[in-house]
Structure formats: C-alpha cells, structure tokens
Amino acid sequence: MKNIAVVGYGVIGKRVADAIKVQDDMKLVGVCDIISDWRIQNAVRKDYDIYATTTEAEKQMKASGISVMGNMQDLLDKVELVVDCTPKMIAAKNVETYKTHNIKFILHGGEKHETTGHSFSAENNYNTALNINATRVVSCNTTSILRTLTALKRADLLDYARGTLLRRATDPWESHLGGIMNTMVPEKEIPSHQGPDAQSVDPDLDVITSAVKVPQTLSHMHYWNVKLKKETSKEEVLNALKTSSRIKFIHYDQGLVSNNTIKEMFLDMGRPWGDMYEVALWEDMLKVVGDELFYAYVVDNQAIVIPETIDAIRALTGIEMDGNKSIAKTNKSLGINQ
C-alpha cells in the first residue's frame, strides 16, 4: 500500500483523488490546495484529509470552517509519491520541493517534457516508467493520439498519421470566464504541438497535427488521415484498434452523432461528472480507402488522463511491474470496458 498525495484539487486533481480512492494497492493520504470556496467542499464532503498549500491558505480554510490537517510540507512528509494537478506551469515550480523531499512525482501535460525527462502513456511505454522518480502524463489530446496510433503500430499497419484537432474552447466549469463565441481560432503553428508531444513518448511515430479552437465546451474532436503500410481491410484496422482497451467504439447509426449525445450517454452510465476515460471512436464512420485510413473520435479532456495517472502511479512506485495488469486493474476499478 503506497501513500499518495494529490496537490492541486481542480478538474484533474479531484478526479485523480477519487480514482486513487477506489484502488486497493494505493492510499490517498490527502489533497492539497489553496482554495477555500465551494470547490474544496467537494473534498470535505468526501472526507478527504485536506492540506493547505500556504500558511495564508490554511488560515482562510480554517476561517471557512474547513478542518485542515496541515500544510503542504506536512502532507509531503507522509507520502512517497505526489500527483501534481496544479494549473499549467505551476507544477514546474513545485518540482524543486518534491525533489528536496525525495518524493516521486507525476505531472500533467501542461508541463514540459524536460521537467521530468519522461512522458507517459500507459499502453505505449509503461515499462520505461518502472521505478523512476518522475513522469509527465501527457495531455488529453496527446493521450488519445498515442492510444490510437500505438494500436495501429502494434499491428504493424501504421506508416504515418496526419490529424486535425478541433479543440474545445474552455473547460465547462470555467465558461463564465469567457471562451470564444461564434468563431473558430486556429493555433498559429502548423504543425501544432501535439505531434511532437506524442513523440516525447514514442519518437518513432510519424505524426503531424493541426489544431483549431471551436466554440463549445464538451470535448475535443479529432479527424485523422492515416497512411497505412499496405492496403488493408476495415476489419483488420478495427481489430488493431480493438487491442486498446481504452478506445470505446461508438456508432453514429445508434444516435451518437455529436459531442453532446456522447456526453449524455456517459452521464447515463453513471460515470462521475459523465467522465469518458476512453477515446470514443466512430466505428461506422471509419473508412479505409486503399492504403489510407480515415476516422474521427472524441476526447474528454477532463477525464482521459485519469486512468493513465493511476497506471503511472503503479509504474513509478513499482507496485505492479506488468503494464497490462495495471491497465486491466485500473480499467476494472473505473468501469472501463469496451
């Protein structure tokens, strides 16, 4: 039983905390944040031990009637691994603290690869993360790219892949802060960063992406043109993709025609926040033309990295040396099944 802390209790942190809680080989020692409003009340309700990032935050939390177990240092003293879920670029500053305390740590995709020297995607490179001190679970978009392309690569079908990424405008709970309306905003750089980011996990992937922000908050959508190594059947492609347990095959013909219908289905399934840990890939839309493959899928940017993070904890702490076993265990605990 490994002791784990979650630092940063935002959209990722609160999900990681819940996911750790349902594992039987790791223990959530506490969560740490700076906020004292309704957001941290979620942790109070769930009876998580709460720690304050700063002395000032501790005072405010106490003033708000929150029972605080101590500060971040106190939390770090009790754990051997921290999952840092603080906003983009803040984690990079926390890293020195983790190193000083000789604590293993996991960062997320907003941080640079260089900060940890290792980037993680469970189905691709679990083995290389075994017992190392730090890794970065790559971003939602990159995770989806790696799952799908790794599956094609395993079947020796992948030559190269070119993708157009339609990104959501803002996180749903933050839409009052503003997001684009009635327009689309390309990322200036073509290729966009997600291709090189996927290569930080698997340098062999020949992948180029372009990205554009669209005015909706539910999830990302990717369109892919993939060059296969040979002329192949749709069945063979599907068999390859189905070797990933974290791709959910959906059917347009069954009314799943859009981001919102997919979201509603996952809410129907009783997933917390309607979370979709899987890449939702349209099986009936997928098309093979000669040696070219075309498909589209949807990515839940708040949820897809959660199972990856649990696997990363197992790899870094060495509580499970077999990636496939970790993935199966995580899947079962979170209700992921094709």
Place this chain on the structure above:
Amino acid sequence: MKNIAVVGYGVIGKRVADAIKVQDDMKLVGVCDIISDWRIQNAVRKDYDIYATTTEAEKQMKASGISVMGNMQDLLDKVELVVDCTPKMIAAKNVETYKTHNIKFILHGGEKHETTGHSFSAENNYNTALNINATRVVSCNTTSILRTLTALKRADLLDYARGTLLRRATDPWESHLGGIMNTMVPEKEIPSHQGPDAQSVDPDLDVITSAVKVPQTLSHMHYWNVKLKKETSKEEVLNALKTSSRIKFIHYDQGLVSNNTIKEMFLDMGRPWGDMYEVALWEDMLKVVGDELFYAYVVDNQAIVIPETIDAIRALTGIEMDGNKSIAKTNKSLGINQ
C-alpha cells in the same frame, strides 16, 4: 448586352442580382420570388423589377404595396438566361420550365450535377461551359477546394489532397430557426460529398474530404494535408497558389486569427454584407514538410460563389470566350484583388 433573370431572392439571389447590376455586358431584367416581407423590400429599395413566382404570391405582394411587374412566365419571356437561386432541390423542379421556354439556366451547389450535366468553377473549366445551355456553380466548399487545388495542379505540384472541413452551423440570418449549440456534429459519411463534388468539375483531382458542423455562423474553415509530387519550397507553393486571383492571402501575425476577425476586415473594406468572394488562406500558417503541404483557410459560404456565377453567365451566353478575361472583369467589378 444579355438579359438575365434571378429566380429566388435569398442569400445567394440578392447577391447575384447586385453583382449582375454592376456588370456592363449583362442586364438584370428582374428578380422573382414568392415572399412579400422585409426580405423583398431590399429589391424594392434597389429599384429592381420584381416578379412573383405564383399568382397567389403576386396577390400578396400587391397587398403588401409592392409593385409587381408580372409573374415568373412574364419574366422568363424577357431573358435568355436565368440564374436560379431557390433553396436546395427547388431549382430542380424549375428546370423543366426553363427548358420549355428554351432559356439557358444556372443552378447552384445544392442541386445535383446530373440536373445540368455540367458543373462550373471559373478557374478550372470555364472553357467547357462556353455556349452550353446549363451549368451548376458548385457549392461554396467545393469552389474553395477547386480554386486552391487547381492552382497547385497548374504548377504540377499536386499529387493528392486530404481535407477536414469545419462547416458553419447555419446561415447567420437564419440562426433564430436553430442551429447546433455547444457541440460538434460530424457528417456521417467519410469521405464527405465535397471530394466527389470537386471531381464533378475536375475528375482528375485526387481529393478526399471529411466534414463536421461546428456551432458558429460566420464561415467555413478547411484544414488540408496535401501530398505534393516532389519536395518543394514554401515559396514555390505560394507562387502556385498566387496564380489564383481569388485566393486572399492573410496573415495570422497581423491579427487575423479567426473567422470573426476576417469577417470584420471585409466589413471594414465596405464589401456589401462584408462579403468575402475570395478564399482567405493563411500565408504564415502554411507549412511545407518535405513533399507534404499543410494549410488552412476560411470560406464565406454566402459570397464565394457570386463571382463564379457571373463568370458562368458569361460562359453560357458566350459574351466572353476567354475565361481569364471574364475572371478579370468580374474581379474588377466586385473589388477582388489580391
């Protein structure tokens, strides 16, 4: 001076009428519609001769105080070519009438290629439309595809092209009737129809498209992955694209970062309705990687076919036998210059 009629005074028809009006080699004899509300008042204000599609419509127009010159038959008697701008699939029914009256006609992209047996895109196949009886000006998306790919083909650079088309949800003036909100809706079929539609003009093009509807009303946006025949420089690609006078090269670095900023610039330019007849292609975003080309552009779905329609009138009536001269003339009249 050729006598031309516009049947259907909607988003395309009202633009076509204005565009005919500013040509010196054709005459707008009248516009014909069924409506008697604020929309037809635009034609009244512009002093266009107004004809009613049906007897019932004629009564209602007169009751609304509109001076009506006659019915559709009366209009057809006075012209040698009709530009039909009625809503999707209605034009197909009018075709029999035009044929009975032995009048040349132009349809738009909502109709099937088979209805006319010829599909038109000025820079690609003006010559094949000379003095024929009917053509179909292809849709906005297809027009943009043909302009860009034809330019690459002329320079013998194009091997094949794969595009992702982000389509606007609804026409801006109709957004009260409903459009998608906070979601994206893929077209079920991959490849989508625009690729084969471009081939109805140019069967040699190797083009495959996927399309998805996004919740905004301003314009379409396309992302392209193009395989070139050889490794090429960005300069060579730009030189090829610049042989089209109807591609407007825009720069992300000059603040044109989205559909809305582009729209505002065209409004600033004093274009009617802020119309963008050109494909607005980001020059600084365009990237060449080896023998692959990546670029994105924006398409005004209400305006891009207007200059094409004027050229189609010239080709069908034979008032200009040289496509390049027609294009130059149309461009000048509408203020199109790179």
